[in-house]
Amino acid sequence: MFNKKDSSSSPDVFDTLIGVNSTLEGNIETEGTIRIDGKIKGDVKVKGDVYIGKDANVNGNIFANNVYMSGRVDGNIEAKGVLRVLSTAQLYGDILVQSLISDEGSIFEGNCKMVSASNAQGVDNGASKKSKSTKDKDSDKSQTSGQ
Template sequence: MFSKGNSSNSDSFDTIIGINSKIEGNIETEGTIRVDGKVFGDLKINGDVYVGKDAAILGNIYANNVFISGKVEGNIESKGILKVHSSGKLYGDIAVYSLVTEEGSLFEGKCKMMAVNQPEDVPSVSNTKKSKNNNKTSAAE
């Protein structure tokens, strides 16, 4: 059930959906979930989501971090990292802070990278352009 490439152990999951299980409906939980079976519905998880190699999810996923080794057909919103392992297949749009795809993985959809707040001492692009224009104006005078 747990692949050698996945560093998680069974103690780290609050909910496990076994390989022979089929769930129809939305799932919400505060902790981390591992799916090895089939889920037809949305997952709203305040922890992390692990999708096993033989798992299939037909629905949207909202979570902190998402690790896909199986198949997901749906949109994903991750507050942290989305990692698609080499055996993973993802069909859907994503909105994430960080995206990692291994060689051999499949991703079909649109990707929106959410910005992390910039430090205050780093000028934004619009401020940089403005200061260059001001320099050109000053040089012309």
């Protein structure tokens, strides 16, 4: 009577949908894929992909596998895979991505750091250790030069 479709084979299936007329305050965490067409004030942490519609407005950070955006984001984005910024998108924040695709007409104001797939997990740890050791060497130099 009803045709059952295999949801795992269709890229148009979303586990979570925030509709155009919806406003959400608070953080979202999910294992699957999310589509945002409304307004969110808070962080979005997703193990799957994030799709941000052209009328969407996200005021918070986004952590996901891949991010495809057409709307506005005021916050940082960390994508283990691809960040696709479509022509209607406005992004105001820093990004840490493996791959960046930006269409003509999109707006991006912030810093960009691109990492390889093998380095995606250890970027923050390595950067912190390097900064600390560099600071230690610099303080040692200043102490010895002041004597």
